[in-house]
Amino acid sequence: MLTKQDIDKLAELCRLGLTDEEKAGLEKDLSSILGYVGELERAQVAFSDQLIDPNLTLNSMRADGEPHPTRHFTEAILANAPRRQGDYLSVKAIIEK
Amino acid sequence: MEGGRTGSRFALGLDPGLRRDDAGKVDRNLNKILMLDVTKLTIEKANAALRKKEFSARELTDAHLEIIRTKNPTLFAYLEVFEDDARAMADAADKKIASGTTEAMTGIPLAIKDNILINGRISSGGSKILENHRATYDATVITRLRNQGAVFMGRTNMDEFGMGTSTENSAYGTTKNPHDTSRVPGGSSGGSAAAVAAHMALGALGSDTGGSCRLPAALCGVVGMKPTYGVVSRSGLMPMGSSLNQIGELAKTVTDVELLWNAVRSHDPLDALSQEYDARKFVPTPKQAKRIGVPRTFLEKGLSPEVRTNFEATLTSLRDRGYEIVDIDLPSVDYALSVYYIICPAEVSTDLARFDGMRYGLNVPGANLMEEYVHSRAQGFGKEARRRIMLGTYVLSHGYYDAYYNKARAIRQMITREFENTFAGDDAVAAIATPTSIGPAFKIGEKVDDPLSMYLEDIFTVTANIVGVPAISVPSGTVERDGKHLPLGIQFMAPHFGEALMFQIGKDLGK
Numbered sequence: 001m002l003t004k005q006d007i008d009k010l011a012e013l014c015r016l017g018l019t020d021e022e023k024a025g026l027e028k029d030l031s032s033i034l035g036y037v038g039e040l041e042r043a044q045v046a047f048s049d050q051l052i053d054p055n056l057t058l059n060s061m062r063a064d065g066e067p068h069p070t071r072h073f074t075e076a077i078l079a080n081a082p083r084r085q086g087d088y089l090s091v092k093a094i095i096e097k
Numbered sequence: 098m099e100g101g102r103t104g105s106r107f108a109l110g111l112d113p114g115l116r117r118d119d120a121g122k123v124d125r126n127l128n129k130i131l132m133l134d135v136t137k138l139t140i141e142k143a144n145a146a147l148r149k150k151e152f153s154a155r156e157l158t159d160a161h162l163e164i165i166r167t168k169n170p171t172l173f174a175y176l177e178v179f180e181d182d183a184r185a186m187a188d189a190a191d192k193k194i195a196s197g198t199t200e201a202m203t204g205i206p207l208a209i210k211d212n213i214l215i216n217g218r219i220s221s222g223g224s225k226i227l228e229n230h231r232a233t234y235d236a237t238v239i240t241r242l243r244n245q246g247a248v249f250m251g252r253t254n255m256d257e258f259g260m261g262t263s264t265e266n267s268a269y270g271t272t273k274n275p276h277d278t279s280r281v282p283g284g285s286s287g288g289s290a291a292a293v294a295a296h297m298a299l300g301a302l303g304s305d306t307g308g309s310c311r312l313p314a315a316l317c318g319v320v321g322m323k324p325t326y327g328v329v330s331r332s333g334l335m336p337m338g339s340s341l342n343q344i345g346e347l348a349k350t351v352t353d354v355e356l357l358w359n360a361v362r363s364h365d366p367l368d369a370l371s372q373e374y375d376a377r378k379f380v381p382t383p384k385q386a387k388r389i390g391v392p393r394t395f396l397e398k399g400l401s402p403e404v405r406t407n408f409e410a411t412l413t414s415l416r417d418r419g420y421e422i423v424d425i426d427l428p429s430v431d432y433a434l435s436v437y438y439i440i441c442p443a444e445v446s447t448d449l450a451r452f453d454g455m456r457y458g459l460n461v462p463g464a465n466l467m468e469e470y471v472h473s474r475a476q477g478f479g480k481e482a483r484r485r486i487m488l489g490t491y492v493l494s495h496g497y498y499d500a501y502y503n504k505a506r507a508i509r510q511m512i513t514r515e516f517e518n519t520f521a522g523d524d525a526v527a528a529i530a531t532p533t534s535i536g537p538a539f540k541i542g543e544k545v546d547d548p549l550s551m552y553l554e555d556i557f558t559v560t561a562n563i564v565g566v567p568a569i570s571v572p573s574g575t576v577e578r579d580g581k582h583l584p585l586g587i588q589f590m591a592p593h594f595g596e597a598l599m600f601q602i603g604k605d606l607g608k
């Protein structure tokens with residue numbers, strides 16, 4: 001039920017660089033899975049925004065307060081960066097001239 | 098003179114010969130450790146023994162490290178053993194015990210799933226894309242365990258980012274089931290379950306998005322649970338299906354799992370959907386407390402005779418212990434697996450969008466930004482991750498969103514209401530019982546090329562995640578295959594905030 005064009009387009013949306021073989025495999029897998037989950041079509045029911053649990057605590061946020069000391073996490077975070085320049089992450093240009 | 102140590106000692110079942118160091122002298126410390134039978138220990142018993150000074154936390158950790166040394170090369174439950182840090186944590190625990198402030202988890206050796214962040218340690222989520230990533234903070238559950246003086250033995254193997262039912266989707270290799278090493282331990286928390294089952298830890302943390310703690314617990318013959326959604330903080334747990342996910346607890350007994358759950362649960366301001374368990378604890382009526390519901394119609398399909406026999410045997414045991422077993426109807430639960438395999442991939446496609454090779458994780462250099470994105474992600478993610486990202490993106494895309502994602506959400510609401518009705522009213526039950534799995538552990542490689550068949554393993558477990566109720570799997574006996582005894586489990590799903598109900602049932606069964 002999925003076509004090769006669907007897979008190509010999806011791969012681009014997902015930012016996944018796939019080989020033709022991988023794409024063929026996914027076309028087969030996804031068609032099979034969608035064939036199964038498509039059974040939901042039979043259910044006659046609509047989604048409602050109303051919460052089932054009115055007592056559910058939503059979006060509990062921590063209180064505004066003293067931030068952690070400056071640079072407390074900086075080194076640890078930048079140590080994981082694939083490319084860094086000083087305290088900056090070095091990335092390819094987003095807009096090319 | 099070993100100084101007043103009591104307690105029975107048995108050989109570990111390893112080579113019991115006296116160990117000698119290089120100079121030929123008998124290594125007294127190692128021999129004492131070898132004499133400590135951790136296979137008979139639970140968290141509860143170890144805690145009592147530590148308080149009575151029958152052994153030290155250091156000896157307890159060393160004994161477990163010794164088992165890990167001999168068994169992990171075969172079982173591959175641990176991706177990495179934190180040998181030096183574990184000893185240091187154990188020494189610190191001994192100080193805490195000496196000062197008289199022993200807590201439930203003080204000195205207890207625990208295995209931690211690789212998707213739970215431990216500050217400064219590599220946390221890879223079972224994925225190549227985070228192979229060298231070091232966590233920059235502790236998960237809240239880790240902080241809570243640290244504060245009690247627990248000991249982290251290492252990080253355990255898992256299906257990549259939690260996606261899988263066999264641990265075969267790990268980028269680092271498959272964990273073996275301790276009961277039959279040609280079979281899977283279940284997944285995605287297979288390493289955690291195997292670690293507990295093989296006595297390489299007294300307890301473990303895993304994550305459960307669709308059954309990932311309960312299924313491996315069942316297949317490995319240990320106890321595994323998923324808390325009520327929101328009761329255990331998800332801060333520091335790599336996200337995968339954030340509306341479904343909880344950090345689950347595994348151990349050898351129900352009491353142990355309860356102790357571990359108690360230690361890690363909290364109302365956490367760092368988790369935006371964290372809930373207050375204590376304020377919302379479910380209180381059943383006396384009649385309800387002894388009623389267990391079985392969704393017969395749902396179970397009619399596809400239960401093998403062995404699993405059915407095993408399941409019925411446990412129900413008989415429950416009746417013998419004063420429980421009333423009643424048939425219940427959950428009309429929409431037939432759709433649960435489809436609901437899960439739409440909502441989960443949809444959320445996964447978002448959860449994994451953060452891995453773009455820019456801030457952390459694998460970066461494959463390219464000519465431009467797009468090339469770096471597509472190659473870093475394609476090379477860093479395994480097959481199942483890619484499958485779910487694509488599936489999730491599809492069901493969320495324009496033209497399909499309503500038919501798949503919104504429909505799944507609507508059915509999710511319907512299933513939730515049906516559950517709530519089952520737990521309320523005159524006919525209310527304390528828990529819903531099903532087998533945990535459709536069968537015992539399958540062979541490694543058997544399902545790896547058939548994703549749908551792998552997904553069907555989750556058929557009894559996903560509903561608890563969809564609805565958000567707590568669920569536990571306790572061992573229910575074994576079936577024989579190729580001369581080996583393979584464990585099965587029975588699952589109990591309790592009402593929201595009803596963990597106490599399922600713990601009680603498990604304890605009444607003697608688990």
